[in-house]
Amino acid sequence: MELFIVEIARYVIILLFASYTFCSFHAFAGKNKGRQNRVFAAQGTLTVLLHAIMSALLIMENKSLIYVFLWAGELVFYFVFIKVYQACYKGLSKLVLNNMMMCMMVGFIMLGRLSSQYAIHQVVLAAAAMVACIFVPFFIQRFSVLERLGWQYALVGILFLLLVFVIGVEKYGSRNWIRIGTIEVQPSEFVKIFYVFFMASLLAKSTKFKHIVLVSCVAAVHVAILVAEKDLGAALIYFVTYIVVLYVATMNVAYLGAGLAGGTLAAVAAFKLFAHVRTRVSAWQDPWGSIQAEGYQIARSLFAIGTGGFIGMGLGKGLPGSVPVVESDFIFAAISEELGGVFAICLIMVYLSSYIMFVNIAMKMKKQFYKLTAFGLGVVFIFQVFLCVGGVTKFIPSTGVTLPLISYGGSSIMTTIIIFSIIQGMYVLNGREEEGFEEEEGSGGKKTGT
Numbered sequence: 001m002e003l004f005i006v007e008i009a010r011y012v013i014i015l016l017f018a019s020y021t022f023c024s025f026h027a028f029a030g031k032n033k034g035r036q037n038r039v040f041a042a043q044g045t046l047t048v049l050l051h052a053i054m055s056a057l058l059i060m061e062n063k064s065l066i067y068v069f070l071w072a073g074e075l076v077f078y079f080v081f082i083k084v085y086q087a088c089y090k091g092l093s094k095l096v097l098n099n100m101m102m103c104m105m106v107g108f109i110m111l112g113r114l115s116s117q118y119a120i121h122q123v124v125l126a127a128a129a130m131v132a133c134i135f136v137p138f139f140i141q142r143f144s145v146l147e148r149l150g151w152q153y154a155l156v157g158i159l160f161l162l163l164v165f166v167i168g169v170e171k172y173g174s175r176n177w178i179r180i181g182t183i184e185v186q187p188s189e190f191v192k193i194f195y196v197f198f199m200a201s202l203l204a205k206s207t208k209f210k211h212i213v214l215v216s217c218v219a220a221v222h223v224a225i226l227v228a229e230k231d232l233g234a235a236l237i238y239f240v241t242y243i244v245v246l247y248v249a250t251m252n253v254a255y256l257g258a259g260l261a262g263g264t265l266a267a268v269a270a271f272k273l274f275a276h277v278r279t280r281v282s283a284w285q286d287p288w289g290s291i292q293a294e295g296y297q298i299a300r301s302l303f304a305i306g307t308g309g310f311i312g313m314g315l316g317k318g319l320p321g322s323v324p325v326v327e328s329d330f331i332f333a334a335i336s337e338e339l340g341g342v343f344a345i346c347l348i349m350v351y352l353s354s355y356i357m358f359v360n361i362a363m364k365m366k367k368q369f370y371k372l373t374a375f376g377l378g379v380v381f382i383f384q385v386f387l388c389v390g391g392v393t394k395f396i397p398s399t400g401v402t403l404p405l406i407s408y409g410g411s412s413i414m415t416t417i418i419i420f421s422i423i424q425g426m427y428v429l430n431g432r433e434e435e436g437f438e439e440e441e442g443s444g445g446k447k448t449g450t
Contacts, residue, residue, distance in 0.1 A: 107406035150201035233399030312340030
């Protein structure tokens with residue numbers, strides 16, 4: 001009977017998640033508010049239903065009360081987060097909110113599948129991020145002040161990154177963590193936000209060549225520190241984000257070409273200078289040739305993805321623990337193995353719909369600082385998805401980055417929630433400014449509000 005339930009559940013889970021993914025793109029069609037609200041309501045229902053079915057499978061598989069409490073706790077978190085978030089961000093993008101919540105709920109389930117302690121810790125950290133998000137609108141309303149702090153953002157970011165050389169600890173070959181008592185923090189995750197603010201602020205002020213050279217040098221300092229820490233994934237995210245933001249700010253293809261050429265030369269130099277880079281490239285080129293050594297992780301990941309096929313082995317029926325660091329860098333392999341390739345593709349599409357909405361929000365911004373900030377944070381998000389999924393599937397060498405909102409890690413989930421919240425805050429603020437402008441136009445140029 002249990003096997004029959006798991007077998008049926010595989011198809012139901014895929015059907016529900018595929019329906020949710022369809023809604024994520026269907027919401028872009030037309031501007032009928034009533035129809036859009038029905039789509040968003042359907043997304044919420046699908047999220048709760050999908051979470052309930054997958055939680056039931058975990059309870060049935062583990063036969064432990066702790067998974068009943070996990071299901072209840074995660075459900076309470078979902079509804080409280082939704083209510084608090086909507087109260088703080090009036091006029092928000094419901095699609096962005098729904099996608100963020102769906103990804104988090106999938107993450108809770110997959111981490112609970114690996115270890116109940118992972119899921120508990122992740123829920124606690126997500127709740128802490130929710131508290132931090134309450135204050136984001138307060139700062140967004142003062143963007144006129146924040147816009148002027150370009151060099152200050154760079155200074156704070158660089159000093160924070162340099163902390164790892166003083167109180168840092170090494171993990172998986174990279175010295176990119178700091179430990180304060182029992183708390184471990186990855187500075188590069190939080191500095192990403194300061195880094196985008198730094199770029200957006202300075203490039204919004206001027207795009208003269210001398211100014212761009214100076215800003216580029218400071219951006220290069222960030223990347224150089226990350227390379228010295230052997231945090232190659234973060235270094236790539238920072239580099240690509242700067243190139244994209246610079247191009248959006250100037251619309252100069254020459255800068256884009258120069259950045260790509262410089263990045264190529266830097267990659268070749270890193271391959272020549274650093275042994276750990278050569279190791280990762282070697283594992284990417286032929287994981288089977290070194291399956292007992294550096295190729296083991298990617299080989300196990302490919303085995304897991306291949307074993308899962310299109311519909312997966314069923315939640316709780318795979319062997320995700322055989323993949324090293326599966327809870328963080330390689331959680332996409334666990335998702336593909338147990339939930340299937342169709343589910344994994346739909347997850348990528350949900351990420352993509354979030355990014356499309358980020359771009360839409362950026363395009364609507366009137367102020368250049370808002371526009372560049374939204375574009376920059378959007379690139380940080382989607383390029384991290386690309387690096388994680390690409391590394392797990394052997395499309396590119398593994399860079400050791402997490403899957404946003406799903407992978408285990410406090411720094412990662414807190415930073416991603418804050419990134420979503422900053423973009424939501426700008427979206428709300430821009431909407432209010434547009435409403436105020438329309439009121440002024442409608443009243444013959446006189447303000448109608450306070």
